Amino acid sequence: MILKDQNERRKLVDTKRHRKPRLWLMVAMVLALAVGGSLIALAAPILNDLTHPGDTATINGAIFEVFTPTDPTGSGVFGPFVRISTNKAVEHGYNTDWRPLEFDENKSKQFTRSWLLSDIPLIPVDYVMYREFQLDINQEKKYPDSLLSLDKLEIYITDDPEIHGKTDHTFSSAASTLVYDMDGGGDNSVIMDYANNEGSGKRDLRVLVPDDLFDRTKQYVVLYSLFGEENGNNDGYEEWGVALYPSKSGIKFNDLNGNGVNDGEPGLEGWTIYVDYNDDGVWDGDEPFAITESDGSYIINSVGAGQPLDLPQTWKVREVLDEHPGWIQTYPASGYHEETFNWDQDYTDNDFGNRRLVPDVDVTKSVTPTVSKATDTVTYTITVTNTGETMLYKDSIIDTVLGDLSGSFATDLAAGASETHTFD
Ligand SMILES: [Ca+2]
Ligand SMILES: [Ca+2]
Ligand SMILES: [Ca+2]
Ligand SMILES: [Ca+2]
Numbered sequence: 399m400i401l402k403d404q405n406e407r408r409k410l411v412d413t414k415r416h417r418k419p420r421l422w423l424m425v426a427m428v429l430a431l432a433v434g435g436s437l438i439a440l441a442a443p444i445l446n447d448l449t450h451p452g453d454t455a456t457i458n459g460a461i462f463e464v465f466t467p468t469d470p471t472g473s474g475v476f477g478p479f480v481r482i483s484t485n486k487a488v489e490h491g492y493n494t495d496w497r498p499l500e501f502d503e504n505k506s507k508q509f510t511r512s513w514l515l516s517d518i519p520l521i522p523v524d525y526v527m528y529r530e531f532q533l534d535i536n537q538e539k540k541y542p543d544s545l546l547s548l549d550k551l552e553i554y555i556t557d558d559p560e561i562h563g564k565t566d567h568t569f570s571s572a573a574s575t576l577v578y579d580m581d582g583g584g585d586n587s588v589i590m591d592y593a594n595n596e597g598s599g600k601r602d603l604r605v606l607v608p609d610d611l612f613d614r615t616k617q618y619v620v621l622y623s624l625f626g627e628e629n630g631n632n633d634g635y636e637e638w639g640v641a642l643y644p645s646k647s648g649i650k651f652n653d654l655n656g657n658g659v660n661d662g663e664p665g666l667e668g669w670t671i672y673v674d675y676n677d678d679g680v681w682d683g684d685e686p687f688a689i690t691e692s693d694g695s696y697i698i699n700s701v702g703a704g705q706p707l708d709l710p711q712t713w714k715v716r717e718v719l720d721e722h723p724g725w726i727q728t729y730p731a732s733g734y735h736e737e738t739f740n741w742d743q744d745y746t747d748n749d750f751g752n753r754r755l756v757p758d759v760d761v762t763k764s765v766t767p768t769v770s771k772a773t774d775t776v777t778y779t780i781t782v783t784n785t786g787e788t789m790l791y792k793d794s795i796i797d798t799v800l801g802d803l804s805g806s807f808a809t810d811l812a813a814g815a816s817e818t819h820t821f822d
Pocket of ligand 2: 536537631633634636
């Protein structure tokens, strides 16, 4: 009973403790309204309260989410690319290979370095692709010191891994393009609480930036962030990076001879292959996928992204067959590949074979009586049989004597079925 009481009390304390930032948000909103009605442009930033598990905010098109993964920390799971570590209340920095570093970044190449766009995970949300960035914060445990604000987040692309000379929204050393700015649609801050996922390496926030903002001809991503203007930085570093998700790849082949084996047959382009997280046989909007290339190859990156589960996990990989009527799958025999996915692994040779069903038709015509004179009435019998493997869709049925008979026949004729009509 005592234990229960303690738990109850802790819950109460937690509830109380977490209520405060919500009030702040309301105050900020009231302030914003008040300022909006006056002529003085003294706008405080919009405070986005992301202090509770499950909190999300969409800021200038990017999705910010409180993130409390349970995976183990360290290499092989998380790839850091900029660590900001000072004891200053306000701290900032960006990733580059250039030394000396300009702001408050950790100088180790293990933690602050250039990062390829191709190594930023691509994940779907409602079938739209986003680039996923993750943030690990470290603060004092005790509220309100556990709170930290993220006040600036700017993401650039460039071809220079040693870019430097940061000024207002640009760099002096090399060309760059601003892809995303958290303050681009108005001044915003995100308030986070370290207590949600305590510990170094335990990430606290993930940010999803629409992939179509990124110019894929540029190689490197540069992420600049600033913390502590609203809720000051204290104990411990802040670090941005990416989860090292597993990938899945294979070839989709046109199994021309239908033997379920790839005999060097041509690839099939434009087919969707996906990881069926919920095993319902349907490609859902949050399930990672790839479209096969002209040679039939595909690679699904970021398997496991968006899932609250730690890896390893076992999931089935399927193709979307119903986007291709008239085709059947010949490989794998089960209809899917089943794979146990673990961090930072590439799973290959998950091939799919398909064959186009062969269409064929047979039409017969007979007449009674077989011998007649000009004034006799004769009856013609016409039979259409689907002798192919796939459904037939009627275009037209025209007889040289009887004319257009299309209206007498049904629109569809299943494989193996036949339809007979008589005409006088
Ligand atoms: Ca801001
Ligand atoms: Ca800190
Ligand atoms: Ca074959
Ligand atoms: Ca599914």
